[in-house]
Amino acid sequence: MSSSYKNNYKKFLRQTYLAFAGVVIAVPFIIDASGGARPHASPTFNKTLADTVPARKDTVPPKVPKVTSKPGADTNVVSKDQDTSKEVTVDTVFIPKVSKDTLDAPVTYKAKDSIILMVPDKQFYLYGSANTKYKTIDLSAEKMNFDQNTGVLQATNAKDTAGKIIGRPVMNDGGQSFESDTLKYNFTSQKAKIYNTRSQYGEGYVHSELTKKASDNTIFGFKNGYTTCNLDTPHFSFRARKIKVIPDKLIISGPANLEIMGIPTPLYIPFAIFPITQGQRSGILPPQYVMNQQKGMGLENGGYYIGLGEHMDLTLRGDVYSYGSWSLTASPTYRKRYKYNGGLNLSFANTRFGDPAVPSEFTKSRDFRITWNHSMDSKARPGVNFGASVNFGSSSYNRFNVFDYSTRVNNNIGSSVTFSKTWQGKPYNLTLGLNHSQNLATRDVSISFPDGTFTVNTIYPFQPKEMVGTPKWYEKIGISYNGILRNQASFKDSLFGKQAMFNAMQSGMQHSIPVSFSIPVLKTLTFSPSVNYNEYWYTKKVFKKWNNNKRITDTSFGGVDTTYIPGFFTARDVTMSAALSTAVYGMYAFSKHSNIKAIRHVMRPTVSANYSPDFSSAYYYGYRYGKGDRDSMRISYFDGSIVGVPKAGTFGGLNFGLDNNLEMKVFSRKDTSGNHEKKVKLLDGFGITGSYNFVADSFKLSPFALYARTNLFDKVNISANATLNPYADDGRGHPVDKYVWQQGKFSLGRITTASVSLSTSFQSKDKKGQDKQKKIDSLENITNADAAMAAQQRQLQMMRNNPGEYVDFDIPWRVDLSYSLSYTNQLIPDSGGVVKRVTQYVSFNGDFSLTPKWKVGLNSGFDFTNMQIAYTNMYISRDLHCWQMSINLIPFGTFRQFSITINPKAGILRDLRINRSRQFYDF
Template identity: 40%
Template sequence: MSKLRKINVKTWLPIVAGGYLLLFTFYAQAGGTPATYMRLLTDTIPSSPKTAVPGNADSTRKADTTGRKDSTLHIDSLRISKDSLDAPVKYSAEDSGVLIMETGDFYLYGKSKVDYKNLKVDAQIISFNQKSQTLKAYGALDSTGNPLSKPKFVQDDMETVSDSIFFNLETGKGLVKGTFLKQGEMFVYAERLKKVNAEEAFAWRARITTCNLDTPHFAFRTRKLKVINNKLGVSGSAYPEFEGVPMPIGIPFGIYPLYQGRHSGILAPAFTSSEDFGLGIEGLGYYKVINDYVDVTTKVNLYSYGGWLLNANSKYIQRYKFTGSLNITLQNSKTLNRFGASKEEFSKSRSFMINWTHSRDSRARPGTNFSASVNFGSTKFNESLLNNPYQNYQNQLSSSISYSKDWNGKYNISINANHNQNNNLRLVNLNLPTVNFNVVTFYPFQKEEQIGTGKWYEKIGIGYSGNIQNQLAFYDTAFNFRRLLDTIQWGARHSIPISLQLPSLGPLTLTPGISYEERWYGQSMFAKWNTTTKRIDTTISKGFYTARQAAFSLAANTRIFGTYLFGPKSNIVGIRHEVRPTISFNYTPDMAASYYYDLQVDTTGRKVRASRYQGSLNGSFSEGAFGGVSFGIDNLLEMKVKNKKDTSEPDRKVKLLDGFGFTSSYNFLKDSMRLGTFNLYARSTLFDKINITATALLEPYDTDSMGFAINKLIFDPTKFKFGRLSSGNIAVTTSFQSKTKDGKEAKDKQLPVDPFMTPDEQQRQLQFARANPAEFTDFDIPWSISFTYSLNFTRAVKADYSGFETRTFSTLNFNGDFSLTDKWKVGATGYYDVSGTGLQQLSMFITREMHCWQLSINVTPIGRYRSFSILINPKSGILRDLRINRSRTFSNY
């Protein structure tokens, strides 16, 4: 008929085809489906044919095919064809492969694949011309007329799905029609897309979006678009459309970032409005990548009344060595005096804040560590921040810079610089520096090579711990360098514990101990009642002073178990009670009496005992000798229940009380009030949901009319009266949430944690999530709620020693959300002062899930600054700055 023939791969003809290929292409190597490789010198692309060449093929052409898995021809040395490709080609076809030897055309049919360098092509039909090195790919229709296997083209991070593909493997140029292109997070549809090289492509009549639906929710239409791989896309005039409906607005040109990874660029601002600050823009800045280890982010807030805030944040990291960040903020506040509190129209203030975190990788220098967490600034900084209700009420700041070194686990030293400040009192305390040196317990009498049971004295252990502190304090509202020097204090303490390990006496464990402690002071304080002014005057003397204390003890502890078993019909197997009693005999001589004195505190002549070292860094030793017993009981209560769901599974343990008990003491050497204060505590986790902790101090003695203790025990069993509570606290924390929509248990949704993110950055990220809850909601959970309640009370002596007063604090923190529909969710978070001041802070949100977009409304009706904001923006990080926002802030002051 003709010279064009169909060749089945299961026949012996592939061997003959291999001979033809050898003559025409000098060298060839082929294998069978599903995958074959074309070597460096390949001229044609064999495959596994199962169908004939299309009927419209030239009948004068010859065809040859190979396909048997064992039909491999290998030549050791041949000349290289000039028109050969420069890299292997991996290819396969589900149906068949046909080679036209005269023209060098090769066809693959049925789910064909070609893999060449960084290029991958999948299509229903692929053809390749060896002479021009041109590749063509087409889709097909199934028996019902629906599209089948549209050609897919992948090169580096660029991915397209098209109606047809024309590509030159040698030049890297190509043309695709009716194509969908994916570049990072960006999706582009173009009627025609022309690739001029591996990096650049031009699109005609394109649609740009980040929505991955066939009919996207939004897009930008343009006639001309240039795409630079992994860099950016640039278009001519474009107009947006929503749900396929064009908007009557347009832009003269468009720039669409396609960068992968971090890169320098401008940070778009958000607009706001405030009665106190005026109109403003927030977050305008620039992100700069300095090198692979350091970057800098600079932001500025500008307000129409003249206020501004400048922030510079730098993050640095070197893997396996260290990581950290430095954040510096300068704030110039200018707010309107709306309530006439001042004659001036505006109130002005300047403040600053410095945040520095640094941590060293433990693998950098084993045994040595350096870390820093610095939060230092003006005490008025937090209260002047706009749109940040959490920091507005952050009244405590603290910092720590620490260096530590360990010598083979025997000795260790740490040097710390600490800082804390109270923004309400405007008081700043600095510890510069604090040095701690410790010697781990060693056994001087123990032999290096122990043989048999050692002597009792070989169990004697000796340790040492030393501490040196330096502190200065000042009020930032009345800073004076000379006054600052007057506040400098220093102190040191040395402790030498001696222990002896004794063998257990059955269930009883005995532990004797001896300790010696010495404290050094840099000042001495003497207070005296002034009969003229009717108040206490204090005199401080600088110098070097010492005090010391010794203690001797013998402690014993054991464990007692008890179990109550239920009947076989009960779902409860039993209740187990574990009791852990402890008792210790202690003796502490009175070595502090020499620096205690009587101090008159009121006009009635009432006197109290005061120490010359009261108020110092290390505090003062207690006056009086102690010779008595300390005792306590700790309890654990748990229950074992049957597994109702699966009787083959073991019984389940449920803890009723994780621990409850008390500790106290009795001093035989005191002439009165020998029984000590009882420390009560309890902790439990109910149903694995509710965490409860409670502590209290129970005073066994009664008080006089002014609240001072007297030698009279409070003990009346008939009225269940055992002592009086002087202080206590209880905290309850719980959270509940529904199952997910698929019926599974919901997991806590956490913010993504960067392992190289510093703790301070993680804290700021958490604060941002709390301030913008609408952006961090989980629509798979229909509802969730959590709250924390705390109650504290204490009886404290009044400042003028005229008696005692009870101070009570009770607060409630809550957070929750629920879904109105599958796409709408509302929630709230707040802080309520139960003690009497009422609701201190409340933030509410409502958010709408719109697939590739999100709508969030945040309202703060109660707080230092009341505010609301509406934000609509795409979810994609590329178009994050393409947003519509409206926000306003109002002050309560």
Template identity: 40%
Template sequence: MNGPDKFSLKKHVTAPAIFALFCVLTWTVRASDIHPSGFIAPLTADTVPKKPRNTRTNPPDTSRPDTSRRPALRNSTDTSGRDSLITSDTTILSTDTFSLRISKDSFAAPVTYEAEDSAVILVPEKKVILYGNTKTKYQDVNLQAPVVILDQKASVLTAVGTKDSLGESLVRAVMTEKENKFQSDTIRYNFKTQRGLTYNTFTNQNEIFINAGLAKKVDSNTVFMKGARFTTCDLDDPHFAFRANKLKVINQKVAVSGPMHPEFEGVPVPVYLPFGFYPLTRGRKSGMLAPQFVATDQQGLGLQGIGYYKILNDYIDATFRADIYSYGGWKGDLTSTYRKRYRYTGTVNLSFQNTKINFKGDPDFRSDRTFLIAWSHSTDQRARPGVTFNASVNASSAKYNQYLTTNTLRNFQNKQQSSISYSKNWIGKPFSLQLAANHNQDNITRLINVSLPNASFTVNQIFPFQRKEALGAARWYEKIGVGYSGQLQNQFSFYDSAFNAKRLLDTLLWGATHNIPIALSLPPVGPLIVTPSISYQQQWIMSRTEYTWNPVTDTLDAVTTKGFHTAHQMSVGLGFGTNVFGTFNFKRSKILAIRHAVRPSFSFSYSPNLAKNYYKTVQYNRAGEKRVYSVYQNNSNIYSGYSNVEFGGIGFGVDNSLEMKVRATTDSGAAESKKIRLIDGFGFTSGYNFLLDSFQLNTFSLYLRSSLFDKVNLNFTADLDPYEVNNFGRRVNTVSFGRGRLGRVTRGNLSLSTSFRSKPRDESQGDQTVAVDQNRITDPTLLADQSRLQDYMRRNPREFVNFNIPYDFGVDLAMGFSRNWTEDGKVVTDFNSSVNLHGSFSLTPKWNFSAQAFYDLKTKTLGAFALSINRDMHCWQMAISVSPIGLQRFFTITISPKSSLLQNLRVNRTRVFNDF
């Protein structure tokens, strides 16, 4: 049995001292859920949080470990690096701010964090642990992760993702810093040094997607990776990738790797490269352009498209491409584009071809040198209001298009034209000036016509008798309007096969016209619109040619005199016009009504014969027969004077339009009416001259325009001669109407185009096609020259295929004919026509077939045919093109990545067979 304890001063004094200290420290604590001034244990500051705006009690989460000893925090914001301890399960948003750094271990900026589940604050360790869809922000670093551990003492943040029972990642930690974004299983980041380690990281730089087993971030722009896989495929399990043990990425600049090898569908390919260099910079950069291989039967093996792209400054760049063939032929293209926003834009293209067919010494050996000059320029009207300058130049040698490879459209283009124009409109004044230069050439005849400079000056209608301050109603003479238009033209011609600069001036032609119209605006007379008019016209002509019969040689001798000559014409007239409408209504039909609008016109006019002095009579055969000719009507003049006929008669015509109104149903089910234009315009114009003793009735000009159902574009014009012909094919003064016939159609032109396109499979994706045809291309560097456009289409077939459109078909028809009667009574018809058929359809969302054909209706032959098959392989695309008919028969197979970064990593096979 123990005796009573001895008295101990140390024992009896220590306990009361501890108790007293405890009371001092906890004197503000209350045992309730009310928080007047809760227990605050800050890490770096001592501020009291505001009262909560609302509270919410939540049931315990049995799926997580016991958290009864840690406070639950629904939404917490810490702006000073301190810890807040809440003793109840309520939602509290607390914010601490300060302007001075109180502790050495405090952060350089506030840290904002949120957690949907809870937060654990470990005061002694100076750590904060967040659970459940956390969001943390520090300066320009944003982090989202299921679990985040913030260690203030070490300035280290650790973010951990969640995995399933098989170890697969369910939710990854995502960190964003400036333009960098990482998704990782685990992220460890030091706020002060901005360095960190990430495990199983996914990131992307421009078009490159990178997956690394371990990544080390050494600063805000540089990351080192180990066990990296990089690709342009955006799937978690990409179709292809490149494997490298070491990789260095400098943000938005470059990525450099050590030895690497490709893999497809996860299967490695035993092809190793010693290193890899991948530019990641955005915008334009100078560099080499990779070629593609091609094989032709007449030019040999070749490399096409090898070149260099150079940026000269912020406004100008240049591209040089070359084609080299084993038989000695070559082709060089220099293209320069320039652009200044809100000022102008344009491109210049110079191309030279040295085509060699077969080997030198071969009987079929041939060598030709051809060239192309193309220039396009357009100004923004906002730069100089009222002033525009535009250019579209496309001139080349006659055989340039013929020697282009794998370019079906260009091989059959025999007409080329150019135009350069400058115009100025004086704002607030009726004056306008136009200066132009034009060019056209025929590659079959090899004739080139150049017209420059051409000038045109116009004065819009002015009212010289109008009072400056009008009082009361306007007098009739105040409505007299006077205008002016004048044109000056210069032209010279030559053959490209016989060009001689010394003889060029001998072909120079010039001429000018002047027109002064005078009109009077009168009020309508009931339904009639009356328009009186007077006009005066004058031509300036550079030469006159007179003919005499030479009885010795039985020929006509011509004498041409150059100088300044004039021709005049004057006319007065009075015109009448009105509109007549008729509507036919339907009952119990989807068609509600058909409306027919008729616009007849009728005019009286008189033109005296002012051309008698330059019309002469000459004998033209041994029989002594004579004919009348104009001394200005020869090939040495642009203008040839006016008609040697006094006209006093009438002019008449009828214009019609046809519309239909149908019942339609809106998307909401409501009924409404819809107008459909059936025929935009059809009719005729003609005239009758009372002063002639024969052939008083003029030729009828017929026309028809329609855009039926917004699908068919139709344009038709024709000339109808109302007089008969005799057995020798000569017109006789007998009107065909009297014999029960309308007349003879002597000329006609028809153009028709239509297209049928289905709706997209996925409306949200819209039109995936970058450029389907020339009308939809907006890049001026492609529009400037058809050759480069076709070359771009061949190099980038994926941009011209829309897998989202099930089908797209179109027909373009152009026809022209003229009928003439020979002296033996036979009818000779000159007929020209061509049909262009083009279409595509997607058999599946991944397969597309397209075809294009040219058919000559005159020769009944298929001029060209091309078939293309395209396969969408997600991140790759395959294109197969075959053209078995035409001047150049070819086939090409291309498999290339879709990414522009790897556009040169392609597999290409091209064969060309020429029929020059």
């Protein structure tokens, strides 16, 4: 209905009502037009609009006269009581007849501008933000009209005064959404015809020139485009003439052509199937085409996903290459809500490099890798916890099957499986574990199993059950227990499972029983005496002997012969101590006009007297490690034991330490309090520790240990450690019983070890930080959010391989810096003298946005020890709205690489990626 006709019809009604004095008649019509769906009082009106306003029973039935009948009368309305001859009266209700074409559910409608009913033509019109609801259908549009004769509702858009289209029809039906120019819906058949529509299914959008919706919600489209771009004019789409949508299952099309920016490409596919199911579904995982210089052309990551129910699933993936290499990976995951979840990854690979006809250029390797992750909900069994993080495999797996540089240069992998139990209401704690470490470069493997720790928390045997008044000193005496069991084997990976592995097994156990208590002294001091008893159990003795005739190289002789003596051996030591500790505060206040208000210095000195008798005479022997007269020392028969060894000699002396903290108060306008002050930490802690042995015949003063740590401006983390030997040496590294400061040097001693590390991070403000945090919080609230653990591991691996594909364009720039320096100057007995080592390394990574859509990043470092650039990865990323392009370059090192990747952002099209990689190997 045009606007002019709309206005003429209003004028015609007004003139008609005035001519026939129709005010009384017009009022009921106006009320019905703006009210809800309900039957009219006039039977004629109800018959006319039976389809749009279905009849229903009144909540209060109309009153009708009572009908009575005598016994024996010919009627079914009245019956006679069997016990009496009294008449029974029955009320009769007359229900209005319902039209045959009445709908089976009510229709509610509204409009912002006006609603017009044309009774003779059985039509009504809605103008201005019209909305109609019927069952699960919710339809909104600028204009609507309904024809009762055909049962068809038509919705269209309109143009505003500027000529802009507004109020496009949008229909939501059971989770499906359709946005179009014109929509026609038949209430009787529940079919719809939609013109120039865009509908959304999960991450995908379907654009169709003409769409037909069947009564079972199946969609048939003509001249369609499927895309994951949310723009009205998408950047790319798969164009297909015909398409069918099965709700909550599939989108199926015939031959389709990929268009980019509306331009057809040579890429055609014979058919397309896009899943739109929700929840767990089994299906094929399409492979990715790659080109590898060593393995040839190949298909990677193809396989099958098997959904095994709510608690388990299985992913099978494989790789195959034209030169004969292949690999298989099985990744089952399991979960039980509020109980546990985990995932296993089993990989087997057969690698063939080069031509078998040329043995010098041919390489063949069979490798495996096993990873397992398991975590337990802390609420499942209070007091019990079990967790696992296993990473174990052959040493050459990374060399032939991993092309990520950072992973390949990481030669250390490890595993940990732990079980712990805490007895509720009791002071007992038990921990059992398995640990594994492996060096892929040297092929050294270390396995610790079983490892166990049993502890008894401090108990107070002299403390009464009910404390009354001030406790006595002996009531504060506490006793505890700590037992450690260790079993460890170190061997080459080629000896795994063989007798040599079991011969290398070391076992030991340590028992520790400390007794201690603390009481205040003179209000400012704390006195803490204690006694600690340690017992060591061993299953093997180690005896080393220097052999001058042992050939080391073709021209060098001299080495160590090692003998292992199995058996059961024990050792023990006792330490008695009494400690005093306190805290001293110092404050320096500045003038009132200074920005620095005050500086506070806190010192925490500790002094303890210790005595340990010498039980080591049976546990130590003289060991010569070189040809020189002074190349000897005393070592223990249990040297290198995994549970430790008792200290040699008697100790009777003092242990001392001093810890310091330094902070200041500065003026701050951001402080809302009246003081306008802010605390700034200058040093979180710095101090020195050492000891002095009064009963030793020489070298009574121990080396000093110095440390410092701080966090400047909440940005720069700094930590430093050093060890000072107060005794001078003879030039070959052997200490002499003479202090360094006695030689005229102003120093506490010689630096034997030192390390310094600094790290900082700067970044601009995240434009969408609050929205991202809300999304993270919502994911954390999902109980089994880590159900797809294997998929997350693959995603993490892809992030390492291609950091340019996972950049955050909402952060304009970011810089991370770290620096480390370490120094050692120690006497290494088996090396024949003093060894000095200096390592210095700086690493930096960051990115910045050239434009809001272009980002450049760099991960690199510099090794000052070898004076060479460390692993460097440069990348450029371009945000293409629904696509992303990344260029990755590793310009230095053995595994140089260049790659360019263009891929959609949507997860449903993650396998649709264009990748060109080239690797440069220097063998």
